[in-house]
Amino acid sequence: MPANHLELEALGREVLQRVDSGDPRADLAELDSVIARVEDLLASLLRGRAPLKMKLNQLDSPILNLLPPEIISLIFTFCIPDFRDYDPETFVKEDPPIPFLLGAICRSWRSIAWSTPMLWSSLSLHLSNQNFGVLVDLMKEWLCRSGELPLSVRLSCDPMSGDHSDAIHRTGKRHISQMIRIISDSYSHRLHALDLRIPVTFFEGFHMLQSNSILESLFIDPPDGQSDSEHTLNLESTPRLRHLHLSSVYLQCVQIQWTNVTHVHASAFYADECLEILRLAPQLVW
Known part of the structure; x- marks a missing residue:
């Protein structure tokens, strides 16, 4: 188990053992201080997940690994609906526009979609x-x-x-x-x-x-x-x-x-x- 995690657990046990000092205001203030430190650490750890997930997407994506961006861009264009196929009754209720859906997959897809003029x-x-x-x-x-x-x-x-x-x-x-x-x-x-x-x-x-x-x-x-x-x-x-x-x-x-x-x-x-x-x-x- 990482040292930081052990220190955090020890700190938590120590604080919980002495929260009954007879002064609830002081106990609450100390507990809130520890909670704030834990929340800051958790937020920092969560921020570290995004770049790791992006790397995993790049490693595991068969499209990004096997095809150059130019081919992916061409494939994206086949997703564009025919401009003449327009139904005013359902248009407002449909999913977001195709470029936005493609760009929501990952940063690499978004970069390709944003630089594919045909999609726009x-x-x-x-x-x-x-x-x-x-x-x-x-x-x-x-x-x-x-x-x-x-x-x-x-x-x-x-x-x-x-x-x-x-x-x-x-x-x-x-x-x-x-x-x-x-x-x-x-x-x-x-x-x-x-x-x-x-x-x-x-x-x-x-x-x-x-x-x-x-x-x-x-x-x-x-x-x-x-x-x-x-x-x-x-x-x-x-x-x-x-x-x-x-x-x-x-x-x-x-x-x-x-x-x-x-x-x-x-x-x-x-x-x-x-x-x-x-x-x-x-x-x-x-």
């Missing part, structure tokens, strides 16, 4: 009554880790009603507008897919000014539809846009480049708007 090239944010400031920081860090890869970005929220509507339009308006500015100003040239399921009042914040835009897929479905034609989504410079999903919005309020659009899904549209789509999209096949 798809971002889905659901805006609710949570801390909007945290979501802004999360989005910044997430997109920064995506390197220079094409991006798929989704912003969604629940239907606007009652307290939730107040949270979005009052508490969250400034932060949501900040998110939109970040995407438009810093990442619009890398947007490959954009999915907007947010109120139309935020449409004006988006812009696609670069003529070299690589946007190929656009999904628009505001949670409460569009009651007026005041708010316009101006994405006129989208030469590569192929796939378009429009639901419960006025056609005239979505300004895009129709030249190469081949697939359109239009829901809750007027008949004249459907005919206008046929006129606007010369390459339409579906």
Whole structure:
């Protein structure tokens, strides 16, 4: 048995033998002092476990021992769900995002996941009554880790009603507008897919000014539809846009480049708007 352990046991027995000195206050103070020393020692021992466990993980991990980080990084990318497979009913209830799950395994996995841009090239944010400031920081860090890869970005929220509507339009308006500015100003040239399921009042914040835009897929479905034609989504410079999903919005309020659009899904549209789509999209096949 280690000497420190023997000394600790002897000290404990000695203290317990003399705690009945007739002065309970003094006895309690002495006992508390010994307990504090024991707790400090225990805390020190517990801190020493972490680096030992990390070494054991590295020694025992078949993945880390047999495969180089580049291969592990590639394997991680196969865990990414398809950006198109999105169910708004279950998204908020699902497990944390894949990069966070991988990074929670151990420090080595986290290092590999954090430096694999492909894991961060798809971002889905659901805006609710949570801390909007945290979501802004999360989005910044997430997109920064995506390197220079094409991006798929989704912003969604629940239907606007009652307290939730107040949270979005009052508490969250400034932060949501900040998110939109970040995407438009810093990442619009890398947007490959954009999915907007947010109120139309935020449409004006988006812009696609670069003529070299690589946007190929656009999904628009505001949670409460569009009651007026005041708010316009101006994405006129989208030469590569192929796939378009429009639901419960006025056609005239979505300004895009129709030249190469081949697939359109239009829901809750007027008949004249459907005919206008046929006129606007010369390459339409579906």
